[in-house]
Amino acid sequence: MAQQQTDQLHHDVLVVGGSGVDTVVRVDSLPVPLADSVSVGPILEWPGHTGGNVALGCRNLGLNVKFLDYLGDDWTGERVRERLARGGVDFEAxxxxxxxxxxxxxxxxxxxxxxxxxGRDPADLRMPRDFYLPHLERTRHVHLSITNFARFLYDDIEALGVPVSTDLHDWDGLADYHKDFALRSDLVFLSAAGASERIASVMREILREGRAEAVVATAGAGGSYVMSREGSRTPRPVRATVPPAPVVDSNGAGDAYVCGFLYGRLAGRDLEECARLGAVAGAHACTGKGNEALIGPDELLAA
Structure with a gap:
């Protein structure tokens, strides 16, 4: 790692951006029928969002995690702080x-x-360099959520030679907002649902136009697909893992997949094996509400 010495590193993963609170409403089916009023079960709130979920999931796998973000001075922000503290995440906001x-x-x-x-962040919001740079200098890996201010960290990340990943979620391959993240990350995750039948060409474009070593498309129960710079330009399928208990909630499953994958990557495993670990973590996440079903390292490796 350029300009870094291993014995000086402190964080396994530095997560930047993406905290918040989910309000979960359970319905009989999607789309919801048009009506003035619909009776539903208990409405629940879960602090986390994509950045929080990745930080919590990686920490539960035993990785040393630092999480940086903007957060409101409000009751929802306090819920986020409490959840991250309960999960053992070192969080600064x-x-x-x-x-x-x-x-x-x-x-x-x-x-x-x-x-x-x-998302509600102002378009001109920027994270001060003196706030994030000391943590960039002490991490093995950075994971950027696609919050707008996070894109402005790429120059420093590249100068330090730190590997960086991102999750584009349901990007269609066309929206300009995602392109910095897609083309400037070493490891790119996205949902296959966004580009649908065009997903293979979107993955190829990311590899061709950007710096990514690998692109991973997740497809829920359909498994996932891996494409790498050194391999074939045909997506390599990885089977989904059968959840170990009934499916309760798919919220956070993609974030859990990222955690399992990064756990394998930081341990030096190959891409397909990392994808299998991601599939196990994602399936496990579906068996609990919100981000409460976090897999541990022993369960991950045993599965």
């Missing part, structure tokens, strides 16, 4: 003038979901 990010997730009986995300 700057106060966001717009408040804590929110999302409302409709979840049907099979665990499939539809999310309404309120």
């Amino acid at each position: 700057l106060i966001s003038p717009a408040g804590t990010r929110r999302a409302v997730n409709l979840v049907e009986k099979t665990g499939r979901r539809m999310s309404f995300h309120d």
Whole structure:
């Protein structure tokens, strides 16, 4: 790792951006029928969001995690702080003038979901360099959530030679917002649902136009697909793992997949084996509500 000495590193994973609170509404089916009022089960709130979930999942796997973000000075922000502290995550936050990010997730009986995300960060929000740089200098790996301010860390990440990953979620391969993250990350995750039948060409474009070593597309119960710079330009399928218990909630399953994958990557495992570990972690996450079903290292490796 350029300009870094292994014995000076402190963090296994530095996560930047992406905390918030999910409000989970359970419905009979999606799409929801048009009606003035619909009776539902208990409405629950889960602090986490993608960055929080990755930080919690990696920490539960025994990795040394640092998490940096903006957070509102509000009751929802306090919920996020409490959840991260309970999960043992070393979290530092700057106060966001717009408040804590929110999302409302409709979840049907099979665990499939539809999310309404309120990112709310001002477009000109920037994380101060003197806040994040000391942590960049002491980490083995950076995971950037696709919050807008996180894109402005890439120059320093590249200068330090630190490997960086990101999750584009349901990117269609066209929206400009995601392109910095897609083309400047060493490891790119995305959902196959966003680009649908075009997913293979989107994966190839990321490898061709960007710096990624590998691109991973997740497809839920359909498994996942891996494509690497050194391998074939045909996505290599990796089977999904059967959940060890009934599926309760798919919220956070993709984030758990990222955690399992990064755990394998930091241990020096090959891409396919990392994808299998990701599949195990993702399946395990579906068996609990919110981000409560976090897999540990012994369970991960045993499966």
